[in-house]
Amino acid sequence: MKAAVIGASGQIGGWLVHFLKGKGIEAHGTYAGVSYPGLHQLDAADHQAARDWILQLRPSLIFYPAGWTWVDGCEKDPARAEAANVADPLNIALAGHEIGARFVYYSTDYVFDGTSGPNTETDAPKPLSVYGRVKLEAERRLADKLGDRCLCLRTAWVQGPERQGKNFAYQVWKNLSQGKSMICPSDQVSNPTYGPDLAKVSVEMALDGRSGLWNVAGPDLLARDDLGRKVARAFELDPALIVGKTTAELAQPAARPLKGGLDSARLRQHYPAAMRSLDHWLADFRAMCQEPGNHPEWPFVPPQAS
Numbered sequence: 403m404k405a406a407v408i409g410a411s412g413q414i415g416g417w418l419v420h421f422l423k424g425k426g427i428e429a430h431g432t433y434a435g436v437s438y439p440g441l442h443q444l445d446a447a448d449h450q451a452a453r454d455w456i457l458q459l460r461p462s463l464i465f466y467p468a469g470w471t472w473v474d475g476c477e478k479d480p481a482r483a484e485a486a487n488v489a490d491p492l493n494i495a496l497a498g499h500e501i502g503a504r505f506v507y508y509s510t511d512y513v514f515d516g517t518s519g520p521n522t523e524t525d526a527p528k529p530l531s532v533y534g535r536v537k538l539e540a541e542r543r544l545a546d547k548l549g550d551r552c553l554c555l556r557t558a559w560v561q562g563p564e565r566q567g568k569n570f571a572y573q574v575w576k577n578l579s580q581g582k583s584m585i586c587p588s589d590q591v592s593n594p595t596y597g598p599d600l601a602k603v604s605v606e607m608a609l610d611g612r613s614g615l616w617n618v619a620g621p622d623l624l625a626r627d628d629l630g631r632k633v634a635r636a637f638e639l640d641p642a643l644i645v646g647k648t649t650a651e652l653a654q655p656a657a658r659p660l661k662g663g664l665d666s667a668r669l670r671q672h673y674p675a676a677m678r679s680l681d682h683w684l685a686d687f688r689a690m691c692q693e694p695g696n697h698p699e700w701p702f703v704p705p706q707a708s
Contacts, residue, residue, distance in 0.1 A: 406461040406503075407431040408494060409468025410441050413564030414508065417601030418465050420701040425605060430459060434468070436566060446490040456497040463608050464498045465506045466491045473512070476533040477656035487536040492543055495552070504551050505544065506608050511558040511592055511619070513538040516659020520593065520623060523556075523615050523668060530657035541615065550613040555604060558619045558664055559629070562597040562683060563690045567705035569597075570626070571633050571687060578639040586627040588646030592663040593619035594629050596683035603669070603676040617664040622680040629680075636684035637692075 405422050409415040410431025416438075422429035432444035432455075446452050446468060456464065469487045470476060476483035495505040511519070512534035513527040529535045544552045561571040571594075577584050600618055607616070624632075627646035634641040649658055669676060678686070 403463070404428045404430065404459060404461040405463040405465065406456065406459055406498075407465045407467070408444070408446060408491075409434070409466070411436045411438050411565065412467055413560060413562070413566070413569060413597045414467035414601050414604075415465070416565055416701065417598050418467065418604060421602045421605045425609065427463075430461065432468075438565065446494060447485060449490070449493045452490070452494050453497040456494055456503075457501065460501050461498070461503055463506065464494060464503050465604065465608070466494065467508050469508075471533070473531060473533045473658070474655040476536065477531055480532045480536075483532050483536045484539070487533075488540045488543065491540060492547065495544055495548055499548055499551060502551075504553065504608060504611075504613075505548055506553045506555065506604060507540060507544055509537045509541050509554055509556045510534065511556060511662050511664045512659060513541070513556070514659055514662060516590075516662040519591070519659065519661045520619075520663035520665040521617075522665045523617055530659060533656060534659075545614075553608060553613050554615045555600075555607075555618045556615065556664055557595050557600055557617075558592045558662070559594045559626075560597050560600060561594050562687050564597060565705070570629070571684075572705075574630050574633040574644070575637050575639070575691065578634055578637070578643050581643070583643040583645055584630060585645045585647055585652070586630045587649050587652060587658070588625055588627045589648050589660050590626050590658050591623060591661055592626075592659075593621070593623055593666075594680055595620040596678055596687075598686075599677050599683065603673050606673065606676075616669060617666040618669055618677070619664040619666050620677050620680060620683075621666070621670075623663050624680075632680060632684065636681075636688050
């Protein structure tokens with residue numbers, strides 16, 4: 403079996419390749435701007451090139467953790483947001499559909515307005531931002547075109563080890579290690595989700611032939627500043643360097659859901675051990691960052707705090 407991972411240089415994509423290979427699957431990953439050994443350069447915005455690559459490779463599974471996830475950037479440039487999060491993946495999905503491939507897409511809790519979270523798969527979406535709107539559009543268009551060959555996974559606040567070291571947990575570790583404070587929203591609530599867990603269960607679900615819309619998020623629900631303090635304590639750093647401010651005080655360009663998050667009860671019913679608790683994955687994350695030499699089984703060494 404062959405699998406394609408579009409965006410394998412990112413935090414979910416790198417782990418997808420790792421777990422696919424662990425299942426004995428021939429995994430082919432791509433990158434757009436940041437290259438790593440073993441990955442194929444592919445610009446998903448070049449629709450003809452992307453289509454040709456899929457038709458030549460002929461994978462049975464296509465995972466699409468790529469896209470443009472900068473929420474405020476999407477708000478400022480809706481055309482780019484729509485292209486990167488809807489048109490580009492749809493082009494690749496349709497090419498895969500021609501050869502019978504299944505398609506796995508990653509969406510977000512930002513499809514909801516954050517008034518009654520955590521939300522289930524059956525709750526009515528009501529996005530507040532361009533990012534949430536284009537993600538919802540992609541969900542609907544992919545489901546319409548692919549039917550039961552599409553698996554759409556909504557997730558939230560993906561954290562943990564990855565080669566580029568860009569996510570929030572990394573930023574806390576890096577900044578606080580240097581004695582720098584961080585201002586974080588005190589009223590935005592969601593589920594921190596461990597990237598390796600998300601990737602691993604994604605592979606399992608795809609191989610099981612799952613389809614439709616699923617929530618795949620961590621079991622803990624807390625505010626962003628509280629998450630920052632949790633990360634600080636896990637790394638034995640000063641949690642007082644995390645400064646909480648309300649969303650109104652921060653004046654972010656894109657509206658955020660406040661009482662957000664995802665209810666992953668359906669996932670727990672079928673994959674009960676898939677998503678580790680915050681305390682458990684923070685211990686794993688710290689070990690991976692600070693003790694990489696003791697764990698040669700890890701697929702890559704995360705960047706250091708300095």
